Amino acid sequence: MTKGTTNGVTKAQIKQFRTVLEAKAEEIQTSLGSSKAAKALDRGEDPPALEDLPVQSHEEWIFLNRNNIDVMLLREIEEALVRVDDGGYGICPECNDPISIKRLQAVPWALYCVTCQEELSEEPQERRRRERSYSY
Numbered sequence: 001m002t003k004g005t006t007n008g009v010t011k012a013q014i015k016q017f018r019t020v021l022e023a024k025a026e027e028i029q030t031s032l033g034s035s036k037a038a039k040a041l042d043r044g045e046d047p048p049a050l051e052d053l054p055v056q057s058h059e060e061w062i063f064l065n066r067n068n069i070d071v072m073l074l075r076e077i078e079e080a081l082v083r084v085d086d087g088g089y090g091i092c093p094e095c096n097d098p099i100s101i102k103r104l105q106a107v108p109w110a111l112y113c114v115t116c117q118e119e120l121s122e123e124p125q126e127r128r129r130r131e132r133s134y135s136y
C-alpha cells in the first residue's frame with residue numbers, strides 16, 4: 001500500500017535515488033575509514049570539543065572536524081534512506097509539497113523543498129526580505 005503522495009517522483013525514480021544514496025553513503029564510509037569520527041558516529045556521539053583535548057591532539061581535532069562534515073552528510077543520507085522506506089522520500093515535511101525532481105537530482109538527500117530550506121537557513125531578522133523599502 002502506498003501512503004502519502006509522491007507527485008514529484010515516481011517509484012522507479014525513488015529506486016534510482018536509493019541506489020545513488022547508498023553509493024554515496026558507502027563512498028563516505030570508505031573515506032572515513034577507521035577514523036575516530038566514524039567510530040564516534042557508530043556510538044552516536046559527536047567528536048570531542050577542542051577544549052576537551054590535550055594540545056598535542058589539535059591536529060587530530062582538525063582532522064575530526066573535517067570528517068565531521070562527512071559524518072553529518074552521512075547522517076543526512078541515512079535519514080533520506082529511512083524516508084525511502086517510509087514512503088516519505090521526496091516530500092517536504094514543512095509544507096508537504098513534493099520536492100522537485102531537479103532538486104533531488106542535485107541533492108538526493110534533501111529533506112526540505114527549496115523554499116522551506118531557504119526559509120529555515122535564513123536568520124530570523126533577515127526574513128523581512130520583502131520589505132525592500134530602502135533603495136540605492
Ligand SMILES: [Zn+2]
Nearest residue numbers: 092095113116
Ligand atoms: Zn517545503
